[in-house]
Amino acid sequence: MSKLETTKRYHLIIRKMRISKCVTFAEIDDYLQQQSKIQGLNFNISQRTFQRDIAEIGSIYGIYIKYNFSEKYYFIEEEFEMEINNRMFEALDVYNALNVKEQQSQYVQFERRSAQGTEHFYGILHAIRNRFHISFSYQKFYKNHPENRIVEPLILKEFKYRWYLVARDTYDARIKFYALDRLSDLEVQKTHYEEDTNFDINELMKYCFGIILPNDDSQPETVVLSFDAFQGKYIKSLPLHETQKILIDNEEELQISLQIYIMHDFIMELLSYGDSVKVISPQNLAEDLKEMYENALKYYL
Numbered sequence: 278m279s280k281l282e283t284t285k286r287y288h289l290i291i292r293k294m295r296i297s298k299c300v301t302f303a304e305i306d307d308y309l310q311q312q313s314k315i316q317g318l319n320f321n322i323s324q325r326t327f328q329r330d331i332a333e334i335g336s337i338y339g340i341y342i343k344y345n346f347s348e349k350y351y352f353i354e355e356e357f358e359m360e361i362n363n364r365m366f367e368a369l370d371v372y373n374a375l376n377v378k379e380q381q382s383q384y385v386q387f388e389r390r391s392a393q394g395t396e397h398f399y400g401i402l403h404a405i406r407n408r409f410h411i412s413f414s415y416q417k418f419y420k421n422h423p424e425n426r427i428v429e430p431l432i433l434k435e436f437k438y439r440w441y442l443v444a445r446d447t448y449d450a451r452i453k454f455y456a457l458d459r460l461s462d463l464e465v466q467k468t469h470y471e472e473d474t475n476f477d478i479n480e481l482m483k484y485c486f487g488i489i490l491p492n493d494d495s496q497p498e499t500v501v502l503s504f505d506a507f508q509g510k511y512i513k514s515l516p517l518h519e520t521q522k523i524l525i526d527n528e529e530e531l532q533i534s535l536q537i538y539i540m541h542d543f544i545m546e547l548l549s550y551g552d553s554v555k556v557i558s559p560q561n562l563a564e565d566l567k568e569m570y571e572n573a574l575k576y577y578l
Contacts, residue, residue: 394457410466487542501557508553
């Protein structure tokens with residue numbers, strides 16, 4: 278049996294167990310036989326081979342398949358947070374869809390974008406787990422030349438299809454965000470740093486939108502927004518912020534409230550909705566957006 282068939286079989290087993298949740302070996306065997314006919318490959322296995330597959334799937338993908346002896350079925354052990362599980366399975370789905378011999382460009386179109394810096398993941402995660410300093414060159418958009426940094430890496434965070442390293446800069450001991458696609462010459466140092474037991478990314482970002490941290494004296498504000506009914510459907514399905522509360526929801530509008538720091542990232546997000554949103558409060562935010570729209574209008578007069 279080829280490596281291609283073995284790898285695809287692993288993915289088929291994972292897919293079947295995601296769909297059915299609780300699966301007997303007979304059900305898995307039937308599914309693999311069907312897929313063998315559909316794909317023209319040999320995915321048929323014995324129960325002993327299936328046991329080896331379970332061990333390999335756990336070792337390679339970190340997806341652990343367990344057996345319920347009383348009910349006599351197999352299931353995936355939900356060991357990670359839901360977001361991690363979902364993202365891992367999404368990656369497998371995309372890989373399976375694209376890992377075929379035929380040209381896929383006429384069926385699948387990817388968004389054109391630059392590399393996200395994910396090649397740095399392994400080194401950074403290794404440094405975080407073992408509390409090693411890391412050094413790198415960092416290119417800011419508003420500077421002509423990269424700067425060298427030595428930091429204490431704390432966590433990786435995703436925002437708007439970009440990955441960021443959250444780290445404490447050894448130069449001024451401040452927590453900062455570094456976009457992975459602007460990192461280069463990454464090196465894991467041999468020096469350790471002490472674990473910050475008080476660091477909590479969820480608490481740090483609780484009232485933030487995006488990756489800009491507020492000043493020490495800033496306070497979150499209550500923001501009330503009114504969206505038209507159509508845009509409101511999207512806002513309900515993908516909330517703007519975890520503090521989002523629905524105040525009004527009818528055929529004319531969706532009105533929500535947020536507890537949030539009013540920072541540049543959040544203002545840019547509001548501007549992206551154009552005339553689909555109106556700021557009800559605070560008034561100073563409404564005035565700021567009004568001024569921005571007026572300035573933009575000057576380009577068309």
